[in-house]
Structure formats: C-alpha cells, structure tokens
Amino acid sequence: xxxxxxxxxxxxxxxxxxxxxxxxxxxxxxxxxxxxxxxxxxxxxxxxxxxxxxxxxxxxxxxxxxxxxxxxxxxxxxxxxxxxxxxxxxxxxxxxxxxxxxxxxxxxxxxxxxxxxxxxxxxxxxxxxxxxxxxxxxxxxxxxxxxxxxxxxxxxxxxxxxxxxxxxxxxxxxxxxxxxxxxxxxxxxxxxxxxxxxxxxxxxxxxxxxxxxxxxxxxxxxxxxxxxxxxxxxxxxxxxxxxxxxxxxxxxxxxxxxxxxxxxxxxxxxxxxxxxxxxxxxxxxxxxxxxxxxxxxxxxxxxxxxxxxxxxxxxxxxxxxxxxxxxxxxxxxxxxxxxxxxxxxxxxxxxxxxxxxxxxxxxxxxxxxxxxxxxxxxxxxxxxxxxxxxxxxxxxxxxxxxxxxxxxxxxxxxxxxxxx
Numbered sequence: 001x002x003x004x005x006x007x008x009x010x011x012x013x014x015x016x017x018x019x020x021x022x023x024x025x026x027x028x029x030x031x032x033x034x035x036x037x038x039x040x041x042x043x044x045x046x047x048x049x050x051x052x053x054x055x056x057x058x059x060x061x062x063x064x065x066x067x068x069x070x071x072x073x074x075x076x077x078x079x080x081x082x083x084x085x086x087x088x089x090x091x092x093x094x095x096x097x098x099x100x101x102x103x104x105x106x107x108x109x110x111x112x113x114x115x116x117x118x119x120x121x122x123x124x125x126x127x128x129x130x131x132x133x134x135x136x137x138x139x140x141x142x143x144x145x146x147x148x149x150x151x152x153x154x155x156x157x158x159x160x161x162x163x164x165x166x167x168x169x170x171x172x173x174x175x176x177x178x179x180x181x182x183x184x185x186x187x188x189x190x191x192x193x194x195x196x197x198x199x200x201x202x203x204x205x206x207x208x209x210x211x212x213x214x215x216x217x218x219x220x221x222x223x224x225x226x227x228x229x230x231x232x233x234x235x236x237x238x239x240x241x242x243x244x245x246x247x248x249x250x251x252x253x254x255x256x257x258x259x260x261x262x263x264x265x266x267x268x269x270x271x272x273x274x275x276x277x278x279x280x281x282x283x284x285x286x287x288x289x290x291x292x293x294x295x296x297x298x299x300x301x302x303x304x305x306x307x308x309x310x311x312x313x314x315x316x317x318x319x320x321x322x323x324x325x326x327x328x329x330x331x332x333x334x335x336x337x338x339x340x341x342x343x344x345x346x347x348x349x350x351x352x353x354x355x356x357x358x359x360x361x362x363x364x365x366x367x368x369x370x371x372x373x374x375x376x377x378x379x380x381x382x383x384x385x386x387x388x389x390x391x392x393x394x395x396x397x398x399x400x401x402x403x404x405x406x407x408x409x410x411x412x413x414x415x416x417x418x419x420x
Contacts, residue, residue, distance in 0.1 A: 044067055062142065
C-alpha cells in the first residue's frame, strides 16, 4: 500500500519536477501574468481617462481613442516585428524573431514562458506611444496617428529597447534603466514634443480658455495608472522575488511623494491646490522612480518622488511658457523632463543592500547621461521622419480648421462625450 502511494505521488509530482528541471517557475509565471494584466490596464483605461479628462469636451473621445488605437495597433506590430527588433539577436537592431518565429510554449525567458514575456513587453510599447499622443491631441488626424503608432514602435521604440534591454551592448553605455526611464518616458516625451512643434499650436492657444473636460476622470485615470504601475515596475524584475517587492514598495512611496511635492509647489505659487495637480504629481512621482525602482531604497524613493513632483510642477507652470510649444497635455514636461531626473537619480540613490561592491557613482552618472543623450537625439530625429511619412500617407497630419473648431469627436467619430 505504501509503495503504491509513493508511486502515485511520484507520478503526480513529475510535471513539477520536469518544470523545475527546465527552469520554469510557476510562482514567477503567475506573477508575470498578473503584472502584464496590470500594465495592459494602464493604456486603454488609465491613460485614456487621465488624458481624456484633461482635454476639452469636444475632443474627449478622440483623445481617449488615441490610447485605445495605440494599444490595438501597438500589440499587432509588436508581435509581427517589434519584439524581434527589440529582443532578437544583434547589436544595433535585433533580428530573427519576426512573427515570433522559433518561439513556442516551451521557450523561456528567465523562469517564465517567452510568450508571456512578449505580451508583457508589448504593453510597454503600447503605452509609450500612447503617452506621446498627449502632446498632439486636438489637432492631429486620427488616421495619421494610427500609422504613426505602427511606424514609431518599429523605428523608434523597438531599437531603443534593444539597446537598453535587448542585448545591443554598443549603445547601452552601461545604463541602469530598470523599468523604462529612457526607453518609455524620455523617449515618448521627446517624441510628443517633436510632433507638437511640427503640428503647431492649436487655434486659440494662449488666448482662449481651454478648460479640462473632467478633472474627475483625470483623477480616476491617474489612480488606475498608479495601480497599473505596480505591474510596470515590479513586473520588470520578471520574477516574484525580493527585488520585485522592493520595486513595488518604492513605486508606491515615490507616487505618494509626487502628489505631495506637486501640491506643496502649487500652494506656494498659486495659494491653492488642485486635483488635476495632485493627479499629475502622482504620475510625475511614478515616472521619476521608474528607472530606479529596482535599485533605490525607501529613503531614495522619498527624495526621487518629492523632487519629481516639484520638478513636474515647475516644468509645466514655468518652463513650458519659456519654450512656447503647445504640448497639449504636458507629455514632454512630465514624462520627458521628470524622466531625465529619474534616470540621473538612479545613479545617485541606490540602496546599500542592492549596491555592487565596485559601484562608482561618477561612472554611472556618465553612463546615464550618455543614454539620455542618445535617446533624446535618436528619438527626435527618427520621430520627425516617422511623422512626415505618416502625414504624407494621409494627406497631411493636421486636421482642417473647421474640424478643429467643431471638435474631433463629432467631425471624425460622429459621437459626443456626453449626450444630454
């Protein structure tokens, strides 16, 4: 009887033993399934609401639709060719995994299925280009943006991802970017800024009031972004371990301090605090901690998040007026400028228990600055090319004056944000 029981037990445990031998970890896989779903929620829900609430009522659906189409088209081009460029074999650009060629349900990335890793990284590509949409809303053609999404992920996002995370060592410079400081935020911020300059200002910008449609939606959207960011940062460890736990905690701390920092600055300057400001501060804190979330401790996260919130406020309220570029929803100022701070802070605020014995802050700062510079230059140049290609394929990238005046919701989509 005892022998039969042991035989039965060995048969039941055989799949577990095989998985362990092959390197697949069920706990890591389960966590990454959840983390991927978290990050998915950030684009067609979190960012769509955050941006939609800040645009004008006549363009709210169009603005939200840009996040939706970014996720849909972004997912498609990612599995077709984006993943291959980002994580295929090669130094400057990856190759060999077009249409996920050679990847099966048995293929692994670390201790999780590679197919799951493909899905996780695809959510990053989608939200990056969706972030850039915030700079160009209310005057770019929906068709132009749709083509722009596909081309930008392939030509801009995927190569920069390859250099930072996918094996492109020549242009990596030894950068530390745990979850997307340069890859996502600086890259997207610069791209949005460039397109905003090319498109020009919205009619009435600087002379007419452009009140947000619904601060309520923006706060809800920021809250969903905050929630999804736990998957964004902690999931970037691609394992359920102590580093992921650290990333989860410091993400929450930095976001909280981002809110506080922004509201303190707002109170000092304007003698009042706003919920749009608080929501923007949360996003600024999250952006700031992203590249450092795998290495900073709580004390570092306090400073990174607080400075991120204050810097975000200064960038939006002061620096934006100096440059006079109509970055509609401040994508460059919150993601680009604060992302630069976060990337620099990554070299400064490393928890002692996560610091290598031979760590040199000075050398790491140089590495971070090189990576920042490369990202800015490459993103600016290639985004410009991508935009003009997309615009040429759609008869120009900007809507006509009548469409802009009436609003894109009714003229482009035949819908209203609210039907009363």
